[in-house]
Amino acid sequence: MSRYAWRTNFCGIVCTMTSNKPVLVSGIKPTGDLHLGNYFGAMRQQVELTKSGKYRPFIFVADYHALNTMQDATEMRRRTRELVMGYLAAGLDPEQVVLFKQSDVPAHTELCWIFDAITTMPYLMRAHAYKDAEAKNKEIGVGSFNYPMLMAADILLYDASVVPVGADQKQHIEYARDTAEKFNRIFKDEVFILPEPYIMPEVAIVPGTDGRKMSKSYGNVVPLFASRDELARRVMSIVTDSSSARPENVYAIHKLVRSTAELDALYAEHAGNYKMLKEFLIEDLDRYLAPMRAKYEMLKEDSSLVDTVLARGREEARAVSEAKMSRVRRAIGVA
Numbered sequence: 001m002s003r004y005a006w007r008t009n010f011c012g013i014v015c016t017m018t019s020n021k022p023v024l025v026s027g028i029k030p031t032g033d034l035h036l037g038n039y040f041g042a043m044r045q046q047v048e049l050t051k052s053g054k055y056r057p058f059i060f061v062a063d064y065h066a067l068n069t070m071q072d073a074t075e076m077r078r079r080t081r082e083l084v085m086g087y088l089a090a091g092l093d094p095e096q097v098v099l100f101k102q103s104d105v106p107a108h109t110e111l112c113w114i115f116d117a118i119t120t121m122p123y124l125m126r127a128h129a130y131k132d133a134e135a136k137n138k139e140i141g142v143g144s145f146n147y148p149m150l151m152a153a154d155i156l157l158y159d160a161s162v163v164p165v166g167a168d169q170k171q172h173i174e175y176a177r178d179t180a181e182k183f184n185r186i187f188k189d190e191v192f193i194l195p196e197p198y199i200m201p202e203v204a205i206v207p208g209t210d211g212r213k214m215s216k217s218y219g220n221v222v223p224l225f226a227s228r229d230e231l232a233r234r235v236m237s238i239v240t241d242s243s244s245a246r247p248e249n250v251y252a253i254h255k256l257v258r259s260t261a262e263l264d265a266l267y268a269e270h271a272g273n274y275k276m277l278k279e280f281l282i283e284d285l286d287r288y289l290a291p292m293r294a295k296y297e298m299l300k301e302d303s304s305l306v307d308t309v310l311a312r313g314r315e316e317a318r319a320v321s322e323a324k325m326s327r328v329r330r331a332i333g334v335a
Contacts, residue, residue, distance in 0.1 A: 022161035024055035024198075027062035027102065027154055030079035031070055034086045035221035036285075037206040037214030040256050042166070045200045047091040049164060057097045058158050058317065059087070064102050064109065065150065068143045084306050086224065089295035098320075100313030102154065107321035111153035112146070114332060115179050118186055119149055123178075128171055152176040156192045157321045164198040173197040187331040191324075206256065207249050209238045222253070224289065225296045231289070232282045240274050247274045254281045257288040 026046055034043075050057040061080050070076055080101065092099065102108050124130065127148055133140045148171075155163055155176045163173050173195055180192035205213055208220025215221070222234045240247040246267045254263055254277075270276050299305060329335035 021054065021056040023158050024049060024057045024162045024164065025060075025155050025158050025160035025195075026057075026164050027060045027065065027151075028083060028087070029062045029066040030076065030083040031066050032079070032216040033221070034083070034224040035214055035216065036224060036253065036256070037208070037221065039090060039224050040206050042200070043087065043090050046164060047087070049198075050092060050097050055162060058160070058320075059092065059097050059099050060105075060154070060313075060317070061101045062154070065147065068141060068147070081303070081306055084310065085296055085299040088299060088305075088309070089225070089292045091292075094309045094312065098313050098316045099309055100317040101310060104310070104314040105157075105317045105321050107157055107318070107325045108150065108153050110325065111157055111328065112150045114328065115149045115152055115183070116146065118182055119179070124148060127175070128168075148172060148175040149179070152179040155195050156180055157324050158317075159193050159324070160195045161193065162198045163195050164200050167199050170197050170199065183331075189327075189331045191327055191331050207252050209234060209249075211239050211249050222285075225293050227293075228282075228286050231286055235278050235282045235285065236275075238278065242274075245271065247277060250274070250277055250281055254284065257284050 028042075046059070049055065050059070061083055063076060063080055066076065066079075070079070084099065087099070088094065124145060129147065130140060130145060133144070151172050152175055155173070156179070163176075165173060177194045180194050183192060184190050208214035208218055209222065210218065210220040212218055212220060223230065226234065235250075235253075238247070238249050238253075240250065251263065251267060266280060267277060270280075326335065
């Protein structure tokens with residue numbers, strides 16, 4: 001038995017499938033190393049939602065979505081496992097959540113094709129991502145153009161009532177709602193329910209070491225599972241402005257792990273001593289992240305746990321999605 005003491009039986013499948021709770025669906029792309037921006041901007045809130053007991057959560061690794069930008073098989077496999085380990089280390093409980101890979105459930109792409117057949121190109125051309133690429137004169141792949149339909153399939157397969165998103169992602173849920181309504185109208189059968197966006201409150205926009213939004217594309221991240229030495233190196237590289245009363249970029253990260261009342265007193269006491277304030281941040285971040293880092297290292301040592309969790313998730317997700325697809329096939333006349 002792992003030091004996690006996670007049960008490896010399949011009781012979670014039976015319990016979840018018979019639940020009458022509203023379904024929550026969320027997908028995460030395995031496209032890079034997890035960093036503080038990922039955790040405080042989304043992961044922490046998603047974990048808290050699943051722990052609330054209010055929902056029947058389906059969380060999937062969106063590897064087919066990631067294929068639009070990641071086209072290296074070895075990296076895809078590695079990133080997928082790292083993402084699963086990261087979410088488990090961050091507190092996602094595999095006994096409470098159906099955690100699976102999108103590619104393990106064939107219904108996602110089958111339903112996407114069915115939605116393609118009733119969707120027009122002008123409608124997809126309204127997508128913010130497409131308009132942005134067009135404005136920048138970027139060549140856009142078919143997968144990226146069709147992204148909203150695969151996402152609609154992801155959501156509607158499980159009768160999702162709630163989809164946690166940032167305010168800038170609300171359009172994805174609107175596409176899913178429109179598609180559900182159109183399908184139900186065309187085929188004269190209320191097959192799909194209409195999902196609602198859950199705009200996550202107090203979503204943190206975490207600054208990177210250069211002051212811009214923390215992003216791997218900027219090379220300004222603080223890795224979520226960095227060693228203490230690496231954490232210290234990254235924090236010490238945070239850009240500061242000597243003309244300010246306090247190092248704002250340091251403070252913005254610091255307030256994620258410590259109350260503003262405590263910080264205001266601390267920063268007033270050590271005003272101007274940016275090096276010491278960074279050292280305080282290193283200590284507080286290390287204390288906050290150490291339990292997650294320890295769990296992550298344990299998962300690296302015992303990779304069978306990831307396999308077990310994904311196998312369980314695959315079986316339940318397939319069972320639920322196939323039940324939905326049976327109804328879809330009857331509605332369109334192929335079964």
